[in-house]
Amino acid sequence: MEQNKHKQFLYLVCIFLLMSLGISLAGGHYYVKEAQSQKERALHNLEAIADLKSNEITSWRTERIADARVLHSNPFLHKMVSGIIMPESGHEKSLMHKYLDGIAAEYGYESWIIYDSSHKLLAFSKGADHEIIHEPSWFSSHSMEEIFLSDLHIEKNGSVDMDLVIPASLEQRTYLIVFTIDPSVFLYPLIQSWPGASGSGETLLVEKNGEKILFLNDLRNRKNTAMKMRTPFLEDLPAVKAVNKIATTMEGRDYRGVPVLAATRHVEGSPWGLVAKIDVEEVLSPMKNRLAFVVLSSVLLVLASGIAIIFLWQRQRDAIKLSEAFKYKAIASELRETRDRLVEAQQISHLGNWNWDILSGSLTWSDEIYRIFGLKPRESTATYEAFMDNIHPEDRQMTIDAVDHALKDDTPYNIEHRIIRPDGSVRTVNEIGKISRDSSGAAIKMTGIVHDITERVLSNEKLLSLTAMQEAILDNAGYAIISTTPEGVITSFNKAAEQMLGYKAEELIGKETPSKFHDRDEVSMRAVQFSQELKAEIDAGFEVLVTKSRRNLPNEHEWTYIRKDGSPFPVLLSVTAMRNPEGDITGFLALAADITHLKEREQEHKSILETAMDGFWIVNGEGRIMDTNDAYCKLTGYSREEMLGIHIPDIEAAERPEETAAHMKTIIEKGKDRFETKHRCKDGSIIDVEISTNGEVVNGEKLIFCVSRDISERKQTQEALSL
Numbered sequence: 001m002e003q004n005k006h007k008q009f010l011y012l013v014c015i016f017l018l019m020s021l022g023i024s025l026a027g028g029h030y031y032v033k034e035a036q037s038q039k040e041r042a043l044h045n046l047e048a049i050a051d052l053k054s055n056e057i058t059s060w061r062t063e064r065i066a067d068a069r070v071l072h073s074n075p076f077l078h079k080m081v082s083g084i085i086m087p088e089s090g091h092e093k094s095l096m097h098k099y100l101d102g103i104a105a106e107y108g109y110e111s112w113i114i115y116d117s118s119h120k121l122l123a124f125s126k127g128a129d130h131e132i133i134h135e136p137s138w139f140s141s142h143s144m145e146e147i148f149l150s151d152l153h154i155e156k157n158g159s160v161d162m163d164l165v166i167p168a169s170l171e172q173r174t175y176l177i178v179f180t181i182d183p184s185v186f187l188y189p190l191i192q193s194w195p196g197a198s199g200s201g202e203t204l205l206v207e208k209n210g211e212k213i214l215f216l217n218d219l220r221n222r223k224n225t226a227m228k229m230r231t232p233f234l235e236d237l238p239a240v241k242a243v244n245k246i247a248t249t250m251e252g253r254d255y256r257g258v259p260v261l262a263a264t265r266h267v268e269g270s271p272w273g274l275v276a277k278i279d280v281e282e283v284l285s286p287m288k289n290r291l292a293f294v295v296l297s298s299v300l301l302v303l304a305s306g307i308a309i310i311f312l313w314q315r316q317r318d319a320i321k322l323s324e325a326f327k328y329k330a331i332a333s334e335l336r337e338t339r340d341r342l343v344e345a346q347q348i349s350h351l352g353n354w355n356w357d358i359l360s361g362s363l364t365w366s367d368e369i370y371r372i373f374g375l376k377p378r379e380s381t382a383t384y385e386a387f388m389d390n391i392h393p394e395d396r397q398m399t400i401d402a403v404d405h406a407l408k409d410d411t412p413y414n415i416e417h418r419i420i421r422p423d424g425s426v427r428t429v430n431e432i433g434k435i436s437r438d439s440s441g442a443a444i445k446m447t448g449i450v451h452d453i454t455e456r457v458l459s460n461e462k463l464l465s466l467t468a469m470q471e472a473i474l475d476n477a478g479y480a481i482i483s484t485t486p487e488g489v490i491t492s493f494n495k496a497a498e499q500m501l502g503y504k505a506e507e508l509i510g511k512e513t514p515s516k517f518h519d520r521d522e523v524s525m526r527a528v529q530f531s532q533e534l535k536a537e538i539d540a541g542f543e544v545l546v547t548k549s550r551r552n553l554p555n556e557h558e559w560t561y562i563r564k565d566g567s568p569f570p571v572l573l574s575v576t577a578m579r580n581p582e583g584d585i586t587g588f589l590a591l592a593a594d595i596t597h598l599k600e601r602e603q604e605h606k607s608i609l610e611t612a613m614d615g616f617w618i619v620n621g622e623g624r625i626m627d628t629n630d631a632y633c634k635l636t637g638y639s640r641e642e643m644l645g646i647h648i649p650d651i652e653a654a655e656r657p658e659e660t661a662a663h664m665k666t667i668i669e670k671g672k673d674r675f676e677t678k679h680r681c682k683d684g685s686i687i688d689v690e691i692s693t694n695g696e697v698v699n700g701e702k703l704i705f706c707v708s709r710d711i712s713e714r715k716q717t718q719e720a721l722s723l
Contacts, residue, residue, distance in 0.1 A: 034287050039261060042283045043249040046263035049195065050276040053203055054265040056190055061149055061269055064181070067107050068147045068166045071177075077103075081168045081175055084114065084123045100177075101125055102524055102540045108186070109164065109179040117144055117174050144174045151207075151271060152183060152216050154227050160184075183217075188226075191217050191274075200260075200279035206239045207271045213239045216272065221256060231255050238262035242273025251280065350452035356384065358407075358443050363387065372429060372452045374421030392418035392426065399431075406435055407443050416453065428457045480571075480592040483578075486585050488513035488542035500571075500594055502564035513542045514590065519560040519568060526557075546588050549577040554700050558595065570599050614709050615689075621702035623648040623664060635689075635710055637682035653678040653686050668695040668702050676711065688715040 071077050083096035100112050104125060113124040150163040162181040167174055181187075194201040205216040212230040219225045233240050236252035238260070245266040254260045254277055262277035352368030363384055367377040373390050380386070391399050395417035406413035413433035418426050433448030480497035484490050490512055493505040501517050508516065515523065520540075527540040530547055538547050548555035556574040563569065571592040578587045615632025617625050628643045636643075636651065648664070649657040654677040667673045672694045678686050692707045 031287070035284055038283050038287055039251070039280070042261050042278060043263065046261060046276045046278065047249055049203070050263040050265045050274055053190060053276065054267050054274045057187070057205075057270075057272070057274070058268045060186060060190070061267075064149050064164050065147065068149075068164050068179075071103065072147055072166050072168075077166075077177070078168050078170060081114065081177065082170050085170065085175070097123075097125065099524070102527075104179055105539055106541050107179070110161070110182040110185075111180045113178045113180070115176045115178065122175070144176065152227060160227050162187075188217055192220075198278060198282065200282045202277055204239060204242075204275040204277070205267075206242055206273045206275065208243045213237070213243055215239075215255070219255070229255070238264050238275045238277060239273065242266065242275045245273070352450050354382075354448055354450065356446045358445060369450050372427065372450055373419060374423060374425070390419050390421075392420055394418070406433065406446075410435070413446075413448065416457075427452055427454045429453060479594075480590075482514060482590045482592070484514065484542075484588045484590070486587060488515070488546070488588075490514065491587065497592070500563075500592070501561060514545060515542050517562050517564075518545070519562060522560050545573075545590075546575055546577070549575045549588060550585065552577070556700065559592075561592065570595050614707050617643070617706050617708070619648060619664070619704045619706060621664075621668070623660065626703070632708060635681075635687070635708070636679060642682070651679045653680045664704060667693050667704055671695050679708070688712045 080096045080099050084093055084100070104110070104112050111125040114122045116122055145167050146165075147167065148165050150165065152160055152162055155161055160183055162183060164179040164181060166177045166179070168177055169175075191203045191205050194203070200220075202220040203217075204219070206213050207216060208214070209230060212232055214227065215225055215229040215231075217226050219229065222229065231237065231239070234253075238250055238252050238254065241248055241250065242264040247265050249261070249263045251259070251261055254262075259280040260277045261280055261283060262275055265274045265276075266272075267274055350368070350372060352366040352370075352372060354366070354369060355364045357363075361384060363382045365382040369382075370377040370380065388396060388400070399415060399417050402411075402413060402415045405411040413431070413435070416428060416430045418428050420426055430451045430453050431448060432451075433446050435443050436445040436447070438444050478496060480500045481492070481494045482490060482497055483492040489510060490508045491510070493503070493508055498504060503517070523544050524540040527538050527544045530544060531538045534547065534551070536547075538544055545559075546555070555576070556572065559571055559573045560568050561571050572595050573590060573592045575588055575590045577585050578589055580586050613631060615629065615635050617628035617632055620626050625643055625646050625648070628640065630640070633640050633643055638646070648660050652660050655663065663673075672692075674690070674692045676688065676690050679689050680686055688711045689708045690711045694705045696703055696705065
């Protein structure tokens with residue numbers, strides 16, 4: 001007996017050794033295959049990253065050239081250059097500077113510089129430090145008539161820049177407008193970003209520099225290297241492939257000499273190459289750890305199993321049998337609990353499963369399918385024919401065809417159809433099925449699910465109805481309704497807006513901001529006006545249109561829209577910020593009404609007032625004269641330009657300033673007044689006037705409209721008669 005036990009022990013030892021050997025061989029084979037697979041997946045990801053970034057860089061360069069072409073074709077830009085180089089006044093030169101500053105800010109450029117054809121520096125923006133401006137290296141390699149984007153270069157102060165060069169002609173002389181681009185704003189963040197967490201993932205932008213490779217951006221493992229670090233051409237260096245315009249994936253070594261996987265691309269339209277790389281060690285490290293854990297766990301498990309088997313070989317034989325009996329009972333109990341949970345889950349989700357034996361024709365349903373069809377479980381027989389009888393007559397043939405196609409052509413069985421319950425109610429279900437076939441390819445069984453989707457269908461129909469009603473309201477509105485994202489990208493553009501501006505909705509939605517059809521000069525002017533009013537710096541762009549709405553202030557003003565054909569027209573524009581329950585802005589809604597006819601009537605009224613014999617003027621709530629006609633200017637001796645901006649206390653000779661302020665407040669509250677007073681003329685003389693006033697609030701601003709008549713002669717006559 002001892003000899004048998006010894007043999008059993010040797011037998012188990014041999015099994016253990018064989019299993020250990022098998023585990024080792026399997027682990028080695030797994031490592032080789034999995035390592036290759038991991039590398040291929042990593043190279044595929046690197047290829048996608050390289051394609052994405054090279055395409056984005058190419059698009060960014062193309063957009064800069066497109067910016068330059070748009071500016072070059074703008075005659076107003078050439079006028080701006082004239083205003084800077086040969087200004088008629090210092091004020092004009094300042095305005096021209098602000099205009100170019102606005103263009104630089106709008107297009108995201110750092111600064112601007114103007115050179116003449118002899119490379120002489122003529123003007124530059126505040127953002128351009130004149131002490132570090134150098135003669136660009138591209139002067140000798142590009143035509144004065146050429147629009148181009150320069151390569152990256154280092155300024156005297158150590159910063160890295162690019163230049164966008166736009167020629168401008170003025171009086172048969174050529175000038176160069178140079179917009180400086182800071183690559184750290186967009187280009188470098190794009191290059192240095194990496195999708196997902198990685199300890200070594202890195203993108204490099206490189207180009208040839210003589211007999212070496214120049215790294216154009218800061219490196220992850222070596223700081224302050226942009227435009228400074230160079231390395232010789234080495235055979236296994238991925239950057240060599242990139243600068244030679246070879247698009248490939250490879251395994252090599254990077255600038256540190258570390259083994260890496262890399263994808264290389266050429267950036268179209270530039271001398272740049274792009275490398276997306278990651279350390280081989282990082283790619284294989286998770287797999288090595290998993291392999292070591294699996295191998296160690298397997299060895300320990302085999303060893304523990306062998307010891308346990310030897311120790312319990314005899315003593316646990318009967319106990320194992322008893323344990324298995326209890327196990328079978330536990331499994332049966334667990335299966336019953338699982339079945340009960342499945343039934344409950346199907347009831348909650350209104351989803352049942354079925355099984356159709358095609359050869360015998362028998363069909364089995366879960367209890368939930370009976371409930372979906374309005375039948376009692378196990379009191380009705382489930383057959384294919386009975387199933388078809390419950391389908392709505394209008395959907396029956398469609399369902400038969402779907403089953404036939406699935407059986408014959410292996411077409412996926414996924415269909416929505418209606419059923420009619422015994423009580424006459426109609427439900428909508430979604431059926432999905434899978435076919436099992438024998439070795440000859442014949443269909444033998446079909447299994448699937450039935451999902452009651454009636455509530456979802458009804459909800460969708462209701463939502464479609466509401467959407468159609470909303471679209472009808474928007475499309476038939478008599479004014480333009482335009483919505484945008486918080487950043488200004490247009491998200492809706494109704495029919496009235498299309499008719500008003502001449503654009504189709506698909507031309508603008510998701511592509512443009514409302515700045516597309518606004519007068520740029522007017523936007524720039526309002527940016528200055530609103531900045532003074534709100535005491536905050538407001539950029540000349542989309543922000544001008546919504547800045548008051550962001551601050552929950554009334555935002556209704558007259559603006560000039562530019563149609564697609566270039567014709568301008570006035571609108572009354574109201575902009576509202578749309579907010580979520582937390583108060584965050586989710587977008588903006590703009591309502592614009594064409595006020596061309598109102599403006600024409602206003603002009604007619606103004607013409608009438610200009611030819612009137614009586615004086616007419618408009619005063620704001622602060623007492624400042626906003627407008628006046630020639631009759632009143634002639635009466636007081638002031639020119640129109642002098643009158644605009646004068647305050648009432650400057651010409652009022654009968655009331656003290658505080659009395660005038662109180663009088664104006666009364667007029668605005670009551671709406672109108674008529675009184676006599678005295679006004680002081682430009683030459684110091686005093687005249688008697690009769691004033692008729694009407695106070696109104698126009699576009700949120702308190703205004704007083706005044707008609708004045710000279711009654712000096714009448715007063716003199718009355719005084720003479722009183723004597």
